Amino acid sequence: MSSSNLVSSLYLVAFAFLLHTAFGADPLFHFCSNPENFTANGPYEANLNKLISSLYVQTPPTGFGMSNVGDKPDQTYGLALCRGDVETSDCKTCVADASSEIRKRCPYNKAAIVWYDYCLFKYSDEDFFGQIDNKNKFYMLNVRSVSDPEAFNQKTKELLSKLAKDAHATPKLYAVGEMDLSESEKLYGLTQCTRDLSSTDCKKCLDGIIGELPSCCDGKEGGRVVGGSCNFRYEIYPFVNA
Template identity: 50%
Template sequence: MFSSSVSKRTVLVPILSVVAITLFFIRSVTSINETNAYLYHKCFEKDGKYKPNSLYEKNLDFLISNVWKNASVKDYIYGMEGGRPNTVYILIQCRGDSYGSKCDTCRSTAYSELRKRCPMKKGAIVWFDRCLLKISPTTFLNEMDLNNKFYMYNKNKVRDPVSFNSKTKTLLTELTKKATRGGPDRDMEVYWLYETGDMKLDGKMKLYGMVQCTRDIKETGCKKCLNRIIGELPNCCDGKEGGRVVSASCNFRYESYPFLDTRK
């Protein structure tokens, strides 16, 4: 995964589920925490294409240009523009530690990259280290999406995988409980459905973790989503020093070093 001090080789594994799940290596990436690395994208062929200068494209451009500017919260947007058959739905969400200009920069980069990688596609999603962007001609509000996901893990292995796997699951499960605890005015907090923490390991080692969901699926959906992907730890990252499962609705990451940006 991505280190704040030393670059580490990682492996990205997309998951395609048609009849059976197929896993394959797609590429290796090298990065550090300070970057906003491109992670993965998917074009939704079933949604079709729009024509240049069409009403659909104008609605999409309007959402990108105006909805973000007028939003009261600058790290998450779910919006729509236009009537059928040219309605566009959009979701933009930044990682919990990427707010302000960092989030805005990631949003701009994601939109530009999505246009390049999925030209004229009505439906698509792109993931960056600091944010995700999803567009669709149909609403996906409150719909948990685990069909579109991928794994990333550090090739380095731990000495005691059984113990390490157990502690990793314990940490991520505890973070999930905190992220989905709800309560009065919880939905007004900047870090809603996002939680970070760490756990002491043997010696001086620590395990650092993060969980986050897109806010459209609410607390109940978030808890279900995170529990599902945490359950994939043996497939994703068995005995690996670091790893993550990233879906369109939720994601987790853990590392043996601090990987989040604590600078304001």
């Protein structure tokens, strides 16, 4: 991607953030990530429909599901992940919305991914389980800047690095925490990985995207790097459910 296209994409992402804040129902972002299409009403679509049904049932109780359906060359692989603080009912709703919306946006693509605030939904004709996905990724940022970017950036990296260590050591590969910025202000953070990753690869994935802080969110009051295998978010206000 050229630098001009990247900048345009980041502005679009920031605009998408404002739309999402206003309306709340749309996906954060999506990619139709495979140029190869499948035939309508063919065996791949039949397997994909079975996969979606399986993930809809499998994901909400634990917040994560993964499955594969069919045989080559029409085998399909997929996973769904809900944010670690999301209730089962909200997880179920999000997975249903995500699986429906991605089929509308990528109707015949053999691979696609969509993110909402509460969940991620991903499928492919290739086995991606246990592999760090660095291809599907986007940034979101708060357009407001802090008064002391250097100090704020350092504290943000410190908090997120701690949360990366915490997340990789938990079964859910998820962690949240906070840090005092002053007597009256706090910084809040979240890190999470998809649970097909090993603990080691979760830490590697999170360390990688935390390293993108300068290009993502330099001196901004809030931001996210969101990928197909892991994500982080930080804000100066609480954003997870108690």
